[in-house]
Amino acid sequence: MEGLQAAMIRSELEEVVGAGHISTDATERLVYSTDWFWLPQMWLDRGEALRKPDFIVRPGSAEEVSAVLQIANTYRIPVVPWGGGSGSQGGALSICGGIILDTKRMNRIIEIDERSLTVTAQAGINGTQLEWALNEKGLTLPHYPASANCATLGGYLSPRGTGTISTKYGKAEDLVLRMQVVLPDGHILRTPVVPQHAAGPDFFRIFLGAEGTLGVITEATMQLDYLPAVRLLRAVLFDDLGAAIEAGRLIMTRRLDPFVIRLYDPRSTASRIRKILGYELEGAYMVIGFDGDADLAALQEQKAMEIIDRLGARDLGRGPGESWWNHRYDFYYPPQSLKLPWMYGTTETVTTYDKIEKLYYAEKRAVEEGFKDWDIDFIGHFSHWFHWGVMVYTRFIIRNPPEDAQAAARLHNRVWNTAMTAVIKHGGMINEHHGVGLKLSRFMRRQYGDAWPLLERIKQALDPSGIMNPGKVGF
Amino acid sequence: MSASAIDNCRYCLMCRHAAPVGHVMHDEAVTPHGIALVAASVQRGLLEWNTSSISALYAEPDSGNCRAHCITDQRLPAAVAAIRATVCAKGLAPSAVYKVHERLVRNGSAFGERVFASGGAEAALFVGDEAHNLWPDCVASARQLLRAIGTDVVPVGMGASTGYMACSLGFPDTARDHARACIEEVRITGARMVLVLAPVDLFTFRQLYPERLGITWPSEIALVDLASFLAARLAEGVLRLHDGQSDAAYVDPTHAVRAQERFAPVRALCVAALGRPPRELFWRKERAHPVGSTALQFSRPGIAEALTRARLKDAQATGASSVLCEDPGTLYQLERYAPDYDLKVAGLYETLATLTRA
Numbered sequence: 001m002e003g004l005q006a007a008m009i010r011s012e013l014e015e016v017v018g019a020g021h022i023s024t025d026a027t028e029r030l031v032y033s034t035d036w037f038w039l040p041q042m043w044l045d046r047g048e049a050l051r052k053p054d055f056i057v058r059p060g061s062a063e064e065v066s067a068v069l070q071i072a073n074t075y076r077i078p079v080v081p082w083g084g085g086s087g088s089q090g091g092a093l094s095i096c097g098g099i100i101l102d103t104k105r106m107n108r109i110i111e112i113d114e115r116s117l118t119v120t121a122q123a124g125i126n127g128t129q130l131e132w133a134l135n136e137k138g139l140t141l142p143h144y145p146a147s148a149n150c151a152t153l154g155g156y157l158s159p160r161g162t163g164t165i166s167t168k169y170g171k172a173e174d175l176v177l178r179m180q181v182v183l184p185d186g187h188i189l190r191t192p193v194v195p196q197h198a199a200g201p202d203f204f205r206i207f208l209g210a211e212g213t214l215g216v217i218t219e220a221t222m223q224l225d226y227l228p229a230v231r232l233l234r235a236v237l238f239d240d241l242g243a244a245i246e247a248g249r250l251i252m253t254r255r256l257d258p259f260v261i262r263l264y265d266p267r268s269t270a271s272r273i274r275k276i277l278g279y280e281l282e283g284a285y286m287v288i289g290f291d292g293d294a295d296l297a298a299l300q301e302q303k304a305m306e307i308i309d310r311l312g313a314r315d316l317g318r319g320p321g322e323s324w325w326n327h328r329y330d331f332y333y334p335p336q337s338l339k340l341p342w343m344y345g346t347t348e349t350v351t352t353y354d355k356i357e358k359l360y361y362a363e364k365r366a367v368e369e370g371f372k373d374w375d376i377d378f379i380g381h382f383s384h385w386f387h388w389g390v391m392v393y394t395r396f397i398i399r400n401p402p403e404d405a406q407a408a409a410r411l412h413n414r415v416w417n418t419a420m421t422a423v424i425k426h427g428g429m430i431n432e433h434h435g436v437g438l439k440l441s442r443f444m445r446r447q448y449g450d451a452w453p454l455l456e457r458i459k460q461a462l463d464p465s466g467i468m469n470p471g472k473v474g475f
Numbered sequence: 476m477s478a479s480a481i482d483n484c485r486y487c488l489m490c491r492h493a494a495p496v497g498h499v500m501h502d503e504a505v506t507p508h509g510i511a512l513v514a515a516s517v518q519r520g521l522l523e524w525n526t527s528s529i530s531a532l533y534a535e536p537d538s539g540n541c542r543a544h545c546i547t548d549q550r551l552p553a554a555v556a557a558i559r560a561t562v563c564a565k566g567l568a569p570s571a572v573y574k575v576h577e578r579l580v581r582n583g584s585a586f587g588e589r590v591f592a593s594g595g596a597e598a599a600l601f602v603g604d605e606a607h608n609l610w611p612d613c614v615a616s617a618r619q620l621l622r623a624i625g626t627d628v629v630p631v632g633m634g635a636s637t638g639y640m641a642c643s644l645g646f647p648d649t650a651r652d653h654a655r656a657c658i659e660e661v662r663i664t665g666a667r668m669v670l671v672l673a674p675v676d677l678f679t680f681r682q683l684y685p686e687r688l689g690i691t692w693p694s695e696i697a698l699v700d701l702a703s704f705l706a707a708r709l710a711e712g713v714l715r716l717h718d719g720q721s722d723a724a725y726v727d728p729t730h731a732v733r734a735q736e737r738f739a740p741v742r743a744l745c746v747a748a749l750g751r752p753p754r755e756l757f758w759r760k761e762r763a764h765p766v767g768s769t770a771l772q773f774s775r776p777g778i779a780e781a782l783t784r785a786r787l788k789d790a791q792a793t794g795a796s797s798v799l800c801e802d803p804g805t806l807y808q809l810e811r812y813a814p815d816y817d818l819k820v821a822g823l824y825e826t827l828a829t830l831t832r833a
């Protein structure tokens with residue numbers, strides 16, 4: 001954007017946030033042109049330019065966010081909320097230019113209520129910084145995504161994130177009591193004080209998973225826990241993946257309350273576990289953990305081990321379980337993390353226990369057979385367990401993708417089409433915790449079927465000018 | 476090495492929580508990831524080195540925080556310094572950078588004049604540029620404390636830049652000259668042990684020299700952290716002090732994260748100086764953020780000021796009425812803005828010196 005229009009918009013934005021909190025600098029715009037989605041990263045890696053935002057704006061309050069959105073409505077320009085930019089789905093890409101609304105100036109902890117065990121904080125606070133502050137009081141926000149070091153509270157909630165200990169403590173969305181949200185027209189609202197009530201519909205959940213398409217989360221009250229007295233971890237090895245999934249199902253349906261069950265498929269066990277933890281094993285590696293009071297955790301562990309034992313697993317002891325816990329984020333640091341010029345994607349999905357194994361093999365077969373010419377690798381682990389089913393974190397890796405950016409993008413999208421078609425066909429959701437973003441936007445209509453028009457109507461009612469994060473989440 | 480740190484960090488965000496400049500500026504472009512992405516984009520022809528990109532390049536504080544929190548030890552600060560060197564060589568760096576470089580070449584000091592040591596002793600106290608020119612009281616106090624425990628030192632490197640500043644700004648040849656001059660001066664005194672006042676010098680001598688300049692600190696000369704040395708004498712009962720009394724907050728000095736073995740001993744000294752444990756900042760120990768005492772004070776003074784103010788605000792939140800630190804560079808920066816926060820600034824060595832018992 002150039003000329004008079006750009007100058008007008010800039011001067012109006014400056015009036016709201018101050019000249020020091022708005023940037024049109026070319027270098028900054030390039031940095032904000034990509035989030036953690038493989039496609040734009042590859043694009044830049046190949047020396048191709050991306051569409052950049054026109055303005056980077058850093059509001060300091062909900063009122064400033066409101067005023068920015070009103071300006072965007074006047075000029076009909078897109079607004080893309082940005083937390084840490086760590087999203088892997090392209091949700092924070094400014095594919096139509098416009099304003100990147102970086103929330104990180106809104107990073108205050110407003111209140112820690114040690115009686116109700118809640119924290120109220122602004123949405124732009126960094127995850128680990130929030131956790132450090134809570135830990136000083138012996139408290140924890142039990143949402144431990146591998147991206148806590150870079151993600152924000154708003155970014156936890158907006159794509160419905162899931163952390164390492166979600167199996168006991170729930171997803172980010174299960175931990176939120178209350179939010180302050182700025183609607184696309186600038187109206188500021190607060191959701192009710194608690195989420196569990198019978199005073200009308202649970203309307204506020206529409207902002208969870210909206211990924212900035214229905215407004216901007218500016219504040220949230222989150223449920224906390226005490227830091228546990230103990231964390232008991234151990235690892236076991238199954239010969240058979242099916243038996244391992246069954247063990248997980250039995251542990252969950254008997255409500256033994258593990259804080260983690262992390263089950264690696266044989267391919268991941270042979271590659272990732274070997275590379276990062278250094279164990280050379282054949283089979284399905286499972287880490288299981290119980291936390292809280294020592295006696296209770298020990299009893300839960302004992303009951304779980306009886307199930308695991310019955311299903312024929314080998315107990316590897318505490319060391320390998322603790323080692324996994326201590327190194328659980330190493331998987332995400334270079335050079336261990338998947339890295340360009342490789343092509344990769346996390347095609348994670350979730351469904352009920354009756355379907356999960358079939359779904360996993362169907363997706364694996366479709367991807368491996370469909371792209372065997374590319375020597376594609378397909379690995380996975382089952383990491384977020386529910387009473388009714390489990391999420392499987394599947395990944396594809398192509399080590400020698402096309403060098404040409406356009407050809408690489410086409411191949412990437414074909415793999416995703418294949419994977420998501422298999423997922424939808426076998427009763428899975430196109431995503432469990434990374435969100436939809438741009439990457440999966442084209443699958444939303446298929447995923448929702450008859451229910452999709454309702455979502456479109458909600459979007460139309462809240463954002464008639466379509467300024468909020470266009471092209472994402474199917475909108 | 477440089478290329479791989481740039482490529483590894485350009486899409487890695489895992490030190491964001493600990494990265495000080497991103498935290499105070501709320502700007503992706505001045506995070507380790509952002510700066511690496513800028514450098515990688517120049518390599519790929521998506522950007523060129525111009526005022527805008529160079530401004531991002533010079534926002535890297537070289538405080539060691541990103542590396543201290545990187546489990547795969549990516550040496551981004553060194554990689555950035557190497558890129559700055561190419562930018563400097565092309566004449567593209569900000570004019571303030573060349574101005575300070577001129578002073579560094581002319582005077583061997585960024586802040587004043589360099590004075591060479593005379594005389595010899597078994598032990599030397601490395602004074603450096605900041606202590607000599609910006610916060611001289613700490614030198615006299617450090618010597619008084621050392622005398623009290625029977626350690627005679629010859630002061631060396633008075634007003635001398637160690638090479639850290641030149642290297643960080645992008646002038647490795649000047650840095651090598653400074654490094655050689657410092658080592659030579661120590662050698663001439665015949666000292667077998669060199670005591671340093673602050674972590675910046677410890678880091679420079681033991682890590683920056685070999686890693687970035689290819690220069691090794693002479694193995695026959697022990698490098699010793701003064702605070703740790705004094706804390707050990709205090710524990711042995713050799714250093715005897717009257718009880719201190721203050722509710723000060725302790726500010727971990729810039730580069731503290733690069734010498735983590737000092738956290739406990741320096742706090743033991745604080746307890747002696749204050750008569751109680753110091754009030755602790757949120758950004759302390761492993762997560763200690765720097766003040767603006769790095770090359771940022773010349774290249775990006777606005778960011779340097781923001782860092783210093785953030786530390787003062789952090790100290791203010793502890794309820795303290797004063798702040799305590801041992802590093803002359805950090806003390807000088809804190810002193811500049813402390814009145815805005817109703818805080819007094821006290822040097823740890825000076826405070827301890829007033830408490831020495833015969």
Ligand SMILES: Cc1cc2nc3c(=O)[nH]c(=O)nc-3n(C[C@H](O)[C@H](O)[C@H](O)COP(=O)(O)OP(=O)(O)OC[C@H]3O[C@@H](n4cnc5c(N)ncnc54)[C@H](O)[C@@H]3O)c2cc1C
Nearest residue numbers: 083084085086087091145146147152154155161162212217
């Ligand atoms: C190394 C690594 C590991 C990861 N591990 C996990 C994991 O374990 N679990 C997990 O769930 N995810 C994980 N992710 C994905 C990602 O980090 C999370 O989705 C994270 O919560 C995103 O937060 P963010 O602040 O970076 O959001 P961004 O990437 O900035 O934004 C994500 C989406 O949310 C929108 N948004 C951001 N803030 C707001 C707001 N305040 N209001 C409205 N919309 C907003 C954006 O527009 C965008 O659509 C990982 C990512 C990385 C890089």
